[in-house]
Amino acid sequence: MTQALLAENLRKKYGRGDTAVTALDNVTISMDTGEVVALLGPSGAGKSTLLTALGLIRPPDSGRIVIDGKVIFDNGYRTDIRAFRRANLGFVFQKANLLPFLTARENVQLPMELDDVSNGKSRRRAMELLAQFGMEDRQSFKPSELSGGQQQRVAIARALANSPKLLFADEPTAALDSVMGRKVMEMMKRVAHDFQTSVLVVTHDTRALDVFDRILHMEDGRIREQ
Numbered sequence: 001m002t003q004a005l006l007a008e009n010l011r012k013k014y015g016r017g018d019t020a021v022t023a024l025d026n027v028t029i030s031m032d033t034g035e036v037v038a039l040l041g042p043s044g045a046g047k048s049t050l051l052t053a054l055g056l057i058r059p060p061d062s063g064r065i066v067i068d069g070k071v072i073f074d075n076g077y078r079t080d081i082r083a084f085r086r087a088n089l090g091f092v093f094q095k096a097n098l099l100p101f102l103t104a105r106e107n108v109q110l111p112m113e114l115d116d117v118s119n120g121k122s123r124r125r126a127m128e129l130l131a132q133f134g135m136e137d138r139q140s141f142k143p144s145e146l147s148g149g150q151q152q153r154v155a156i157a158r159a160l161a162n163s164p165k166l167l168f169a170d171e172p173t174a175a176l177d178s179v180m181g182r183k184v185m186e187m188m189k190r191v192a193h194d195f196q197t198s199v200l201v202v203t204h205d206t207r208a209l210d211v212f213d214r215i216l217h218m219e220d221g222r223i224r225e226q
């Protein structure tokens with residue numbers, strides 16, 4: 001197996017002085033290609049901070065991040081992340097955050113259009129992805145005409161549109177009932193294995209943990225394997 005992600009000795013503090021909070025306390029994490037990993041831990045443990053640090057949405061203070069063999073962060077140094085992020089990383093959040101005036105298919109097409117993929121090609125790929133998630137008959141629906149679970153499936157399809165190396169999902173099933181939550185996790189796993197995308201999912205939903213290849217636990221800014 002090849003390594004999709006290696007992050008070493010990540011540190012991040014919010015604030016300074018007496019009120020400073022150490023959100024990441026020397027975190028080291030690695031992921032293999034195609035691996036689906038759960039990240040558990042109590043509120044305030046640093047899970048969201050870790051996800052946004054790994055994607056350089058909010059870079060860490062120090063440490064080193066290597067994605068697909070490329071050093072994207074090394075203490076002071078950081079690569080031009082925007083193009084890299086669009087080509088290599090996908091994000092899914094608790095809320096689907098779809099654009100309300102676009103259809104499901106157009107929402108999935110959007111990141112490909114930003115990457116100058118031709119319309120015909122992006123259209124075909126969007127339809128293919130939506131079909132993978134059982135949404136082929138909903139592709140011309142607007143977000144407001146979709147259920148929460150359906151919107152989340154569109155959001156995951158959109159995150160996978162550019163075939164990212166890594167997908168980071170922060171409580172993607174928190175707004176769903178347990179049946180739909182499980183379904184979404186299972187679909188994410190299948191797609192990850194099919195597309196060789198590595199998936200890191202922050203979740204409080206312990207009912208779907210059997211879906212994951214590996215489970216990590218985070219507490220007080222530190223990570224430990226279970």
Ligand SMILES: Nc1ncnc2c1ncn2[C@@H]1O[C@H](COP(=O)(O)OP(=O)(O)OP(=O)(O)O)[C@@H](O)[C@H]1O
Binds near residue numbers: 048
């Ligand atoms: N923007 C911020 N400014 C200051 N402190 C922050 C900020 N974001 C997070 N923190 C602090 O960092 C710590 C980790 O927060 P984080 O959001 O990463 O936790 P979490 O594990 O995602 O929690 P939850 O399960 O509640 O989402 C917390 O103590 C929090 O108060």
Ligand SMILES: [Mg+2]
Binds near residue numbers: 047048049170
């Ligand atoms: Mg969080």
